[in-house]
Amino acid sequence: MLAFLIKRTANAVFVMLAVALLAFVIFRFFGDPVEMMVNEQATQADRAELRERLGLNDSFATQYLRFVTNAVQGDFGISYRNQQDVMVLIGDRFPATFELVLVATAISLVVGIPLGVITAVHRNSRLANLLQLGSIVGVSLPSFVVGIMLILAFSVSLGWLPAFGRGETVDIGWWSTGLLTPSGRQALVLPAISLSTFQITLVMRLVRAEMLEVLRSDYVKFARARGVPAPRLHWVHALRNCLMPVITLTGMQIGNLIAFALVTETVFQWPGMGLLFIQAVTFVDIPVMAAYLMLVSFIFVLLNTLVDIAYAWVDPRLRDDTAKAGGANG
Amino acid sequence: MTFRKILLASAALTALSGMAQAETVLKWGANRDIGSLDPYSYGDSFTINVLNHVYEGLVRYNADLKIEPALAASWEILEDKVTWRFHLREGVTFHNGNPFTAEDVVASLERVSDETSPLKGNLPAYVSSAVVDPMTVDITLNGTYPLLLNDLTNIHIFDREWMVEHDSLLPTDIGSGTEGYATYNANGTGPFSVESRQPDAKTVFVVNPDWWDVPQHNIDRIELTPVTSAATRVAALLSGEINFTNDAPVQDLPRLEASPDVNVLEGVDLRTVMIGFPFRDTLASGEPNPFKERAAREALYRAIDLDLIQQKVMRGKSRTAGATVAPPIPGYSEDLDTVPGADPEAAKALLAEAGVPEGLEFEFNCLSDGLVNEEQFCQAIAAMWSRIGLSPKLDVAPRAVQTPKRTQGKTDVYTLGWATLPMLDAYSPLLQIFHSKVGNSGVFNWGGWSYPELDALIDAAGSELDTETRLDLENQALRMVKDEIIMIPLHQQPMAWAVTGEVTEMPLFPDNKPRLWYAQVAE
Numbered sequence: 001m002l003a004f005l006i007k008r009t010a011n012a013v014f015v016m017l018a019v020a021l022l023a024f025v026i027f028r029f030f031g032d033p034v035e036m037m038v039n040e041q042a043t044q045a046d047r048a049e050l051r052e053r054l055g056l057n058d059s060f061a062t063q064y065l066r067f068v069t070n071a072v073q074g075d076f077g078i079s080y081r082n083q084q085d086v087m088v089l090i091g092d093r094f095p096a097t098f099e100l101v102l103v104a105t106a107i108s109l110v111v112g113i114p115l116g117v118i119t120a121v122h123r124n125s126r127l128a129n130l131l132q133l134g135s136i137v138g139v140s141l142p143s144f145v146v147g148i149m150l151i152l153a154f155s156v157s158l159g160w161l162p163a164f165g166r167g168e169t170v171d172i173g174w175w176s177t178g179l180l181t182p183s184g185r186q187a188l189v190l191p192a193i194s195l196s197t198f199q200i201t202l203v204m205r206l207v208r209a210e211m212l213e214v215l216r217s218d219y220v221k222f223a224r225a226r227g228v229p230a231p232r233l234h235w236v237h238a239l240r241n242c243l244m245p246v247i248t249l250t251g252m253q254i255g256n257l258i259a260f261a262l263v264t265e266t267v268f269q270w271p272g273m274g275l276l277f278i279q280a281v282t283f284v285d286i287p288v289m290a291a292y293l294m295l296v297s298f299i300f301v302l303l304n305t306l307v308d309i310a311y312a313w314v315d316p317r318l319r320d321d322t323a324k325a326g327g328a329n330g
Numbered sequence: 331m332t333f334r335k336i337l338l339a340s341a342a343l344t345a346l347s348g349m350a351q352a353e354t355v356l357k358w359g360a361n362r363d364i365g366s367l368d369p370y371s372y373g374d375s376f377t378i379n380v381l382n383h384v385y386e387g388l389v390r391y392n393a394d395l396k397i398e399p400a401l402a403a404s405w406e407i408l409e410d411k412v413t414w415r416f417h418l419r420e421g422v423t424f425h426n427g428n429p430f431t432a433e434d435v436v437a438s439l440e441r442v443s444d445e446t447s448p449l450k451g452n453l454p455a456y457v458s459s460a461v462v463d464p465m466t467v468d469i470t471l472n473g474t475y476p477l478l479l480n481d482l483t484n485i486h487i488f489d490r491e492w493m494v495e496h497d498s499l500l501p502t503d504i505g506s507g508t509e510g511y512a513t514y515n516a517n518g519t520g521p522f523s524v525e526s527r528q529p530d531a532k533t534v535f536v537v538n539p540d541w542w543d544v545p546q547h548n549i550d551r552i553e554l555t556p557v558t559s560a561a562t563r564v565a566a567l568l569s570g571e572i573n574f575t576n577d578a579p580v581q582d583l584p585r586l587e588a589s590p591d592v593n594v595l596e597g598v599d600l601r602t603v604m605i606g607f608p609f610r611d612t613l614a615s616g617e618p619n620p621f622k623e624r625a626a627r628e629a630l631y632r633a634i635d636l637d638l639i640q641q642k643v644m645r646g647k648s649r650t651a652g653a654t655v656a657p658p659i660p661g662y663s664e665d666l667d668t669v670p671g672a673d674p675e676a677a678k679a680l681l682a683e684a685g686v687p688e689g690l691e692f693e694f695n696c697l698s699d700g701l702v703n704e705e706q707f708c709q710a711i712a713a714m715w716s717r718i719g720l721s722p723k724l725d726v727a728p729r730a731v732q733t734p735k736r737t738q739g740k741t742d743v744y745t746l747g748w749a750t751l752p753m754l755d756a757y758s759p760l761l762q763i764f765h766s767k768v769g770n771s772g773v774f775n776w777g778g779w780s781y782p783e784l785d786a787l788i789d790a791a792g793s794e795l796d797t798e799t800r801l802d803l804e805n806q807a808l809r810m811v812k813d814e815i816i817m818i819p820l821h822q823q824p825m826a827w828a829v830t831g832e833v834t835e836m837p838l839f840p841d842n843k844p845r846l847w848y849a850q851v852a853e
Contacts, residue, residue, distance in 0.1 A: 031730025035737075038373040042451040043770045044737070050448070082529060083371050083502045083513045089529075148561050155569045163565045164557050166531060269557045271531040278558075279362075279530070282699070284730040 001312070008308055012301045017068065019297040023290055024064050032056075033080050033284035054080075067290060076291040081283045086291045090273060095175050096166055097265070097272030101257040103192040105250060108199035113239070113246070115200070116207025120215065121234050131204070138201035143260075147194040147267035154190060162187050164269035191268040195261055199253060206249060210242035251307065255300040353550035354851040356833065358844070359563050359572030363530050363556035368512040369486045370441060370501045373448045375751060378484060379843040380554065383535055384425075385486030385518035388416055388435065389479050393837055393848055395658070395754060397479050401430065401487055401519060411474045411795065418465045422542045424489040425516075425523040432461040437490035437499060439469065447501040452752065453481055454770060474793040476800050477753055484752040492517045521545060521847045522552060530556060547847045567592060567828055573851070574836065576844050578828040580645065580702060591831045595838040598649045599825040600656045601749035602759075603701050604817040605630075605711070608742045609779040614693050620686040621742070627815040628670075629680035630743075633718045634711055635672035640821060643707045647824035654748075654759060654811055656822050658840060661756025661804035666812055677718045686720075694722040695741040697729050702823040704745060736776045744776060747823070751841055756804040760788045764811050777816075784810050 034051045051057055055066065070077065076086040115135075119128040155163035167183030169176040178184025214220060215238060223233050262274025269275070273292060280288035360380075365372040369381040382390075388402035402416040422430035439459045443450045455475040460468050471478065493499045493512070502510035516524045519542070522535035535552040537545075555572065557563040560579040566572045568589055578586055578594060586592045607621040607630075608614075620626045636650045653666035694715075696708035705726050712722045725732075725741065735741045750758040765771040765788050766780035784807055791803035811817070825842050835850035 029731070031728065031732075032734045033730070035733040036730055038448045038451065042373060042448065043773055044767075046451060053446075078509055081365050081372060083366050083368065083509060084529075085509055092529075148565075151562060151565045155571070156565050159569055163569055163571055164562050165555060267559050267562055269530075269555070269559065269562060271528065275530055275558070282728075282730075 004312055005309065008305050012305050015301050016294065016297060020068055020071070020290070020294060021064060023293045024060065024067065027286055027289065028060075030281065030284050030286075030289075033286055036283050037080055071290075071294060076294075077287040079280070079288050080285045081280070081288075082285075086287045089276065089288065090291055090295060091174065092176075093271060093273045093276050095177060096270060097258055097261050097274060099178060100188065100191055100195060100261055100264070100270060100272060101254060103188055104196040104199060104257060105254060107192055107196040108203050109246075109250065111196075112200040112203025113207050116204040116242075117211055117234060117239055119204065120208045120211030123212070135201040135204055138197045141197065143194055143198065143263050144267050146197050147191070147264055150190045150194055151267075161190050163190075166271055191264050191270050194267070195257060195264045199257065202249070202253070203246060206246055207239075207242055210245060211238060214238045214241050248307065252303055255296070255303045258299055259296050354548055354853060355551045355553060356549050356574055356846060356849060356851050357572045358552060358554045358846075359557045359566050359575045360554060361556070361560070361563065361575075361577040362558060364533065364554070366502075366513045367516040367524060367527060368502060368510060370447055370449050371510070371513060373451075375843075378486070378752075380533075381486065381516070381518075382520065382843075383522045383552070383846060384516050384520045384524055385488070386520045387485050387487060388418075388482045390483055391754075391845075393845075395839065395841065397483060401435075405479075407795065408468070412471045414469045414471070414478055415462065416467045416469065418467065419542060420465065422519050423540055424492065424519055425538060426489065426492060428489050428491050428517075430487070430489075430519055431464045432467045433464075434487055434490045435459065435467045436461055437493060438485065438488045441488065441493070441499060441501055442485055444500055449501075451770075452484055455481075474795055476792075476795050476797070477755055477757055480753045480755055486518065488512075489517050521547070522549075525551075545847065547849050548853075549846060549849060549851055552846060567830065570830055570832075573830040573832045574827070574844075574849075575829075576827050576842070578826040580647065580824065580826065583826055586828050593829050593831070593833075595827040595829065595836060596647065597825055597838045597840060598656075598822045599749065599842050600658065600751075600754075600840045601701070601747045601823055601842075602651055602654055602656055603707075603745065603747045603820045603823055604654060605820065606744050606746055606777050606817045607779075607815075608739070609777045610739060613742050614740055615691060617691075619742075620684055620690065621692075623684040624815060625680045625684035626686050627818075629677045629684065629686070629718065630715060630720075631815055631818045632670060632673050632677040632680065633714050634818065634820070635714060636669055636820065637672070639707050639710055643703055643710050644821065644824060647826075648702075648821040651819040651821050652812075654764075654808060654817060654819050655750060655756045656840070659750050659754060659756050661760075661801050661808060663805050663808075666805070666808055672714075674714075674718050681718060681720075688719055689721050691721045691723060692742040694724050695732055695736060695744040696724065696726045697732055697745065698726050699728045701745065701747045702825075707820070708745065739776070739778065746774065746776075746817070748774075749841060754841065756801075756808060757788075757791055760804060760807050760811075761792065764788070764807070764816060779816055781810065781814065781816075 034047050038047055038050065055063060074087065078085055079089055082089060115131055119131050122128045151163045154161045165187055166178050167187035168181040169178045169184055170180045178188055220233065220238055223237055261272060262278055264270065265272045265274035266278050276288060277292045280292065362376065364377040364380045365374050367381065369378045369385060386400050388400060389397050390400040392398045401419055401422060403419045405414055405416045407414055418430065418432060418435065424430060436459045439456065441447065443453050443456050455471040455473065455478065457470045457472050459470065462468055496511035498510055498512045502513060521538055521541045523538050525534040525536045527533040533554045537550050557566055563575055564579065564582045564586065567575055583594055586594050607627050608619055609622055610619055613619045640646065640648050640650050650669060651667065652669045653662055655662050694708065694712055696704055698705055708724060708726060712724045715722045736744055748759045748763060750756065761771055763774045764784060765775065766785050767775045767778065787803050787807040791800050791807065794800040794803060827836065827838055829836050832852050833849065834852050837848045839845060
């Protein structure tokens with residue numbers, strides 16, 4: 001197990017370094033941050049001098065090395081645009097994104113699982129076909145379109161919910177939450193729904209596929225023969241056996257949602273990390289872009305590594321050291 | 331914090347918001363956030379504009395964009411012609427209660443002109459400043475220079491004591507990677523003070539009851555919320571979540587106008603949109619550059635149907651321009667503002683005269699995040715040039731990507747918008763764009779032209795203290811720019827703000843800067 005852990009961790013570190021390298025290659029195509037930082041009357045000499053001071057004239061290798069050395073120590077520098085410490089800036093935005101993702105995930109489970117069960121149990125019924133069709137729409141509509149339509153319906157026409165922002169927030173230590181105030185909860189509704197549409201479909205389709213599999217299994221047939229009522233059979237016995245992959249997928253998708261929340265955040269002016277990143281791109285704010293990419297890839301790598309380790313823990317066949325033994329036995 | 335405390339806190343908040351209803355609140359939805367609370371931290375006119383509600387300069391623009399006294403009550407130029415003496419306004423206090431004195435002015439000027447300040451270009455002629463007595467300051471310049479007051483409208487005055495206390499005498503240096511106190515805190519003399527700020531979410535300004543001037547506004551509170559997405563901004567205005575935006579998207583104007591509770595304020599910006607030419611020996615492709623010939627430049631000018639662009643691309647909202655500065659800018663004159671009219675046949679003849687080869691390929695560099703409808707008018711113009719037998723290669727990308735190509739001469743023909751800000755004088759484009767690239771002049775002379783005669787006119791204007799003579803010199807220089815077709819002026823672009831019925835008075839400024847101390851909100 002130890003060897004496995006070391007190997008996985010080494011892999012993770014390698015992935016992070018590769019992400020940093022790729023990020024640095026990409027930044028060169030974003031343009032020149034200095035042109036965005038100085039005002040119209042700055043002379044060419046001023047611009048050149050600022051570029052020199054920011055270390056933008058150094059070779060690619062030097063810049064990369066400096067970035068990695070600082071990043072390892074948790075120092076990502078200060079934002080060109082906001083002049084704030086990048087880690088503080090991202091730390092301030094993280095709660096907003098995380099709450100949004102959490103609520104969106106909860107919605108996707110609460111809505112997606114029952115829909116999945118219904119479409120599996122009542123296969124080929126009119127309702128199930130309609131839901132299936134709806135799910136295709138859910139997958140294919142881009143989330144900014146969903147967001148704008150929600151705003152039009154619930155903010156402009158009905159006037160029930162705010163179109164943008166996060167409402168009032170309450171600080172609990174360094175964590176700011178919008179869940180404890182009425183305006184914060186109201187502001188969360190539309191972005192969370194918009195972010196969860198794709199996820200609902202994903203959960204629904206996964207549950208449906210798993211349910212169809214399980215419903216064919218012997219124990220379900222036996223239970224039915226024994227006279228277990230259909231609702232109890234479907235919603236308790238069968239569903240419970242479908243949930244393992246759903247939980248795994250949901251865990252993995254959290255990384256995705258954090259990364260893709262940036263579209264939703266832009267539409268709803270949700271002050272999260274995604275919005276920060278989009279603005280950093282506009283202003284070529286390299287320290288913020290670099291830190292964001294590193295953080296998101298870190299979340300991905302962490303989730304993947306944890307899932308791998310958990311699998312290895314649950315299923316000994318996946319461990320390297322026992323794989324050989326298993327092979328001998330098999 | 332226990333749950334009980336949270337309940338109490340939210341109860342208190344509710345009570346507060348109950349009180350807030352009696353206040354007049356301007357809810358401003360901008361298209362972007364300010365960079366920081368420190369106007370000297372980033373060369374960004376929007377940040378400076380917003381922070382002008384908190385910080386003030388020695389002089390300011392009034393409702394007619396004429397310069398009037400602000401923190402300085404009066405001024406004179408001393409015998410030597412290069413030292414300006416400012417007599418400061420008595421009885422002004424900063425938001426923290428500190429009195430405003432000459433030391434504050436000197437410290438602020440030193441801060442903005444520091445080596446590491448991204449804004450030092452805003453005071454091009456500044457050499458030094460000195461305290462004469464607690465209410466008098468001398469500013470020494472590098473020569474006779476007529477536009478110091480214009481420059482000073484944009485230089486915000488900080489409190490020296492406050493800067494010393496918080497170690498902020500120098501501007502934040504991004505190169506050193508440390509944060510500054512002034513990034514998060516503000517202490518000015520202006521009509522509003524900062525109550526709170528959450529970056530990218532909300533910045534709240536409250537009225538300063540001790541402001542030295544008689545307020546013409548009745549606003550108690552300004553809530554600035556950036557709403558980046560244009561569609562969301564329009565929705566927020568329609569649903570009344572914001573009651574003012576300084577960027578109403580052009581494509582949504584009919585919809586906003588149709589709404590009974592929204593008033594659209596439309597005008598023409600001071601920004602003149604132009605097309606520039608390369609004057610180097612070769613094009614970016616390495617081919618010989620025909621645009622050094624005036625006839626070739628004129629051919630491109632005659633090929634453009636400005637009326638078509640005005641009517642179709644700009645939806646009739648722009649103002650077709652013949653001069654390189656807008657009418658309200660000093661130095662402009664009506665006889666400069668003539669357009670030759672589109673004539674593709676004449677254009678072809680001019681191309682032949684200049685010896686431009688058939689199907690000449692050249693780069694046409696435009697921004698995707700620059701001027702109003704820039705991508706569309708660039709496409710239209712590229713098509714018009716194709717019609718006279720040229721092959722422009724349209725290259726559209728964000729500013730941050732295009733600017734290095736432009737400054738390094740890696741492109742040929744390019745667009746440029748110039749509003750003459752913050753100077754509001756024709757000297758601004760003459761010095762920054764049309765002057766040869768020497769020293770601090772011609773920073774935006776991307777084409778690399780050089781007309782010694784033009785430079786002489788501009789230099790003379792730049793040291794002429796008599797306004798009439800100076801404007802005459804500037805006018806002559808603009809005429810030369812026009813005759814030589816150094817750049818093709820296209821139009822002044824449209825601008826649109828929108829308010830809901832709650833906002834009863836909102837003067838629209840042609841420099842596209844909201845000045846909310848002239849606004850009124852219904853009680």
